[in-house]
Amino acid sequence: MQGNSNNSTTLSTLLMSQSKGLLVAHRNALTFLTASVMVLSVSFGAQAQDELKFPSFPASFETAEYQGQKGCIPNDDRYEFAVMKNEGMERVGGHPLLETRKNGLHVMSMMYNAEKGYGYSLSIKGDGKMCVTDKYVSMKFSNQLSNNFTTIAAKTKSPLTPEDCNFAEKAVNTCGSYHTLTNKLVKRDYRFDWQGTRADGKIATMLSGENQSFLLLTDAKTSATIIIGIGKGEFDYYKKAKG
Numbered sequence: 001m002q003g004n005s006n007n008s009t010t011l012s013t014l015l016m017s018q019s020k021g022l023l024v025a026h027r028n029a030l031t032f033l034t035a036s037v038m039v040l041s042v043s044f045g046a047q048a049q050d051e052l053k054f055p056s057f058p059a060s061f062e063t064a065e066y067q068g069q070k071g072c073i074p075n076d077d078r079y080e081f082a083v084m085k086n087e088g089m090e091r092v093g094g095h096p097l098l099e100t101r102k103n104g105l106h107v108m109s110m111m112y113n114a115e116k117g118y119g120y121s122l123s124i125k126g127d128g129k130m131c132v133t134d135k136y137v138s139m140k141f142s143n144q145l146s147n148n149f150t151t152i153a154a155k156t157k158s159p160l161t162p163e164d165c166n167f168a169e170k171a172v173n174t175c176g177s178y179h180t181l182t183n184k185l186v187k188r189d190y191r192f193d194w195q196g197t198r199a200d201g202k203i204a205t206m207l208s209g210e211n212q213s214f215l216l217l218t219d220a221k222t223s224a225t226i227i228i229g230i231g232k233g234e235f236d237y238y239k240k241a242k243g
Contacts, residue, residue: 071132136196145192208234
């Protein structure tokens with residue numbers, strides 16, 4: 001009886017020891033798996049950050065925020081360069097002095113992402129900021145535009161009513177079809193600089209000549225076109241964009 005009791009005690013001790021060993025092994029395995037998942041997560045997170053050339057700067061001009069204003073960055077060349085590289089943009093041109101009702105008097109800079117085909121116009125007003133004024137989901141540049149009229153509207157409504165012309169603030173009280181306004185400017189030796197389509201379907205077109213520029217906006221539903229900006233000086237390309 002004594003021997004059986006000792007054997008039972010030994011077996012029980014052995015089983016408890018094995019159970020503890022399994023629990024420790026299980027805990028170690030869980031710890032290893034948890035650590036592996038954490039390392040994997042950090043690895044993927046680092047990889048996502050590494051996709052930006054300058055991770056400590058905003059990923060895009062549109063999502064940037066400065067002094068509480070969305071779409072703005074400090075007017076600093078190094079900061080601008082970092083955001084340009086992060087978003088894959090290039091500075092293609094600009095205007096020395098443009099005035100619109102929406103943005104007032106400002107220097108205009110034009111950015112373009114050749115790979116994705118979209119661009120921005122940005123304003124510099126001397127207040128330490130550089131801000132997005134418009135985003136264009138598609139763009140055409142002077143090498144893609146012709147001084148011979150081609151309609152950009154699905155159809156041209158005739159006659160245009162005052163209501164057709166009240167889709168944005170005008171710089172001057174002028175409204176006509178895209179054909180009419182661009183033809184008048186082309187006949188005065190103005191040239192097409194660029195054209196951009198906004199997300200709302202409105203189409204902006206800039207023409208320059210005679211040391212002056214006009215920024216037009218067209219409602220593609222009717223072809224109603226108004227002048228929303230007037231510039232002193234002409235739009236200038238820093239680099240020819242490949243659209």
